[in-house]
């Protein structure tokens with residue numbers, strides 16, 4: 001599937017870059033996200049190479065220091081409110097800039113899917129929905145309802161996005177952790193009965 005359209009190198013070299021950027025347990029998660037993302041891409045008519053590159057890079061920045069993220073927010077003049085958040089919000093939104101600058105990936109569909117993979121967004125392309133869902137339902141995930149939402153992602157992708165967003169929001173509220181405003185916008189767009 002790799003023809004070097006989105007990354008200047010082979011799949012093996014991108015896998016090696018991902019592996020070098022993170023712990024083994026997270027790297028294994030990334031490989032499982034890739035497998036699920038390619039299956040969803042086949043199902044929903046998205047280019048498999050596009051899905052593979054996005055999946056292999058979605059958590060590229062997850063183990064970077066807070067100082068690295070704060071420096072990138074300043075360098076790229078990103079939304080100043082980002083400094084009030086933390087790794088969970090940064091590794092996608094700010095991490096996409098590291099993927100662009102360090103791995104040379106320029107494709108905006110891929111960069112946007114990385115940006116949106118944790119919080120979602122009111123409008124998501126099919127690729128963004130696939131990465132958001134593959135991250136949540138990869139074969140190593142285990143939580144109540146995981147089998148149902150896995151099936152739903154292959155039956156009604158948008159409904160599965162709504163399912164994840166509703167459950168994630170309920171989980172954040174249950175734990176009394178701050179909800180990123182973008183997550184609320186995603187909930188209103190995807191998870192509310194119309």
Ligand code: GDP
Pocket residue numbers: 059062088089092117118119135168172177178179180181183
């Ligand atoms: P991972 O990187 O593969 O572990 O998965 P994600 O990138 O999807 O999520 C990372 C963490 O961010 C998870 O623990 C989510 O529950 C959490 N998260 C998702 N949305 C929000 C939010 O709006 N606010 C905060 N504080 N955390 C969030």
Ligand code: FE
Pocket residue numbers: 058059062091092117118135
């Ligand atoms: Fe992530």
Ligand code: FE
Pocket residue numbers: 117118132135136
């Ligand atoms: Fe996720």
Ligand code: FE
Pocket residue numbers: 029033058059135
């Ligand atoms: Fe992930």
